[in-house]
Amino acid sequence: MKALLWVPFLVFPALIQSNFILSIFIFSFILAIAAVSFNLIFGFTGQLSMFHAAAFGIAAYVTSLTSSFFHVSFWVALFPAIGFTILISLIIGSICFNFQLRAFYFAVVTLAFSELARLVILNWNSVTNGTLGLMVLDKPSVWVPGAGLIKIHGVLGWYFFSLAALIFTVAVCSLVLGSWIGRCFAAIRLNEDLAQTLGIDTFRYKLLSFTLANTLAAIAGSLYAFYTGYIEPNYLSINQSLDIISMVLLGGRSSVLGPIAGAFVLTGLPHMIDLSGEARAILYGLVLILTILILPQGLIGTLASWRRAA
Amino acid sequence: MLQLLVGQTLNGVIVGTLYGIIALGVTLTFGITGIVNFALGEFMMIGAYVTWYLFDVAGLPYPVAIWPAIAVAAGCGFAADQLLFRFTRNNLINGLLVSIGLISIIEAAALLLWTTTPKDMGYVLSGAVALGGVSVPKMKLVVFALLAAVMFLTYAALSRTWIGRAAYAFSQNPEAAMLMGVRTEVLQSTVVVYSTALAGFGGALYATLYSLEPSMGGLYILKGVEAAILGGIGSLIGSLAGGIILGVTEAVGSIYLPSAFRDAYGLIFVVAILLYQPAGLFGTER
């Protein structure tokens, strides 16, 4: 049934021919991948990780650098990016979870690692070109039945490509969360000590959640880099992490699809309503505050509970 | 080389007290209300801008100008407490996220009022003294003395007065404290307001040393949290010590290593401390 929700997205480009609107959708899809994956570790496992933007950005750099340095395609370059993300997630996750850091300290340590990663990328000029950033000129290619191998170039191509990636992400998350692994995540979120006494190896499951979330973020980062055609150290900034957190909070952290709504609203709304920069910042702050205090379920969560109540 | 080292150590100590006053606010807020108020940097900014306005634009003498500045910062702190933090007591994640939302709002308001053009306040005390072969600006010494004094006074007040002991009791065992007649809501609000007043005071002093921009608070809250963790959240002396250690490390580290890594030292400290000595250098495990 849930599959029907995707149909409007599939037919949308036929109705709206505006490149401007479609590109907002493309960015929303890619950022939604980051948001949905963040919700794995935050909404479902209950850990506030500030490392998400770092995974997003580091993978963007690894994919771009591998692709341009070794002259390989996007898909081949994706492997070292994902591999590297898994590796650092395991290392950082092990460090954090092994030492039994409580919620706030976990956020602070992941923040520290995220900032350290950003500083390394910012200053490693010989490899990353530091603050000047790198242009990513290559584009991914897909095999389309009938047309062969084509490069994804225009807005339409990217629209369906990023939509497919989002559907893939949602499928993976739904599968994981629907399984016994998902139930372990929920147990950890609700009461970690109790989960431990019930025999759940909380260390292992937190590490799994953290690693999977970062890996999906890595995919989002690589897509973002190839779509915008330019990467810079700001991809790993704290603001990027906060943006993703806001999307999840606004959309709703109790569902897999919730963050998608948040991604769309926060990416698209500034372009629909003409606001001054300051007004936009105030609105953003209000969104964070109001969703925490008044709408803790987020938009989708609140709608869902209304429907259930009706 | 030795002169460079001595000079930078001195400077690091002074800069560290600015980190320390924010760290003190962080530690007090965490101890009594169970959240970390990330917006403390913004209250510092409010204090700084109001001081600038009263001193530069309205022409009040500096010692007179700082009191309304602290009052405005504390007033905003009170508003934030009643409207927001009152609902996030002991909920770290919510408190954190709400305070981050507050940062956007306060910074946007500052941009609307004063724009992004930097403001450089007229010098309150210029000139420098030669200390051990290095030239230390007089105002920096004054700032150091005032901040350290306030921090020690806070410590003394908390350990000697009734309010202070009530606060300690509350942080140990909230229910027992309540049963013993401590007005917990009043206590929590007071602490929030006091920590924002401290930040405002820090801002008023900051304005005598550096130029002002609406985004100035971001750096200080990060350092303040790092210093608080380093010293041990819950320890008042720890916040001063943590601030100074952080300040000196950054200053001395910048001599031997590229200054591009200045921010990394604090981060590495935080990770190391939280892993191996979670109570911080002076704290007791909570």
Place this chain on the structure above:
Amino acid sequence: MWRLIWLAVVALAASPVAAQNVVKIGQIEAQTGANAIYGYMSSQGLALAVNQVNKAGGFKVGDKTYTVELIASDTRGDPKEASIQLKRLLETDGVKFVFGPFLSNVFVTIEPYAKQFNGKFLLMGGATRIHDFIGTPEHDFLIRTWNWDAGPRGFGNLMVDRLVKETGAKKVAMLFQNDQGGKVLVDIYTPLFKEKGIETQLELFEPGTKDFSAVLAKLAAGKPDVLFPSYSDAPLYDIVRQSTEGNYFRKFFLVRGSLGPGLKNKDEIDDYFVYVPKYFEQAEKTDPKVAKFITDYKAFYKRDFPYDQAPLCSSSCYDHLFMLIEAMKKAGSVDDVEKIRKELLSMTYDGLWKIRFDEKGEEIFNFDVVRMKRGGQISVTSVDVQ
């Protein structure tokens, strides 16, 4: 950032109703966020210019009268925002003339998309990295609206020359922000100094730094003659103050930023050399156009005139709108981009600044070099590069 919808103004009852002909002008700048001061000043100047044009009843091309509609977007320094905003401007709003961006990272991200519209619009921005693309094939849409430091007519060369001649400096300490702007300056000035046989020492500081004591001490240990700090006033006030207080440096050389930091510390400084697109304090007294601009600014925005930051109005800000309109008049069209571009590149405009473009589209404008000695004694040299 505002969407100003200006209806055609019917001035006199006797005249026939003018057709509501509107020319849309787009602007993509970072008005908030890091390094927003450039974009902020540009947006201020452009909004003021648009207001003046429309208040005067618009402008006439051929036998039609046009008013200007300004669509100004705030990119917040985020390349993603800029790419969406540019799409909207070019595809949804059908804009043919876009001012901005000043930030290089924003420009580099929108360049591939903008290239697809080569010949259909003009992008007039001050970003340093526009220089890398201007004049290359398929980039006719680019016009750079700021002086270029390097190159034969560059002010960098001139400044370095003067520094050597007038102070005999042999070693220069460079203190730049660790971001795009700073890096580009390193790339431009290190070879310029080397050419003249001047030794350099470089330190980069993190954006947001306020206490420069450590890095100043480090630089001063190398015993250089002059400090070359950069680049917007926010860090400059602190750098200059701390340099003099800590007795590290008393001689300064600047190619970005204003005279403000120097004036504030005038009794502690020996020498302060700065490239200022225009020294407004003096120009106000000698140039009626500048005086009018200042009066208009204060009346329109109802706040003090930012003398320090006003020189930033040299980039795609105020004069450029009037230049564009004049080019339209000469070309006899408001949407023949190629004709208008030709006219732009062949005119010399004398407004707040005296401006013209070279054959590639790089701007050349007259500027001031201000030198301040201890005590506040100021000498202004106006350099005519035409």
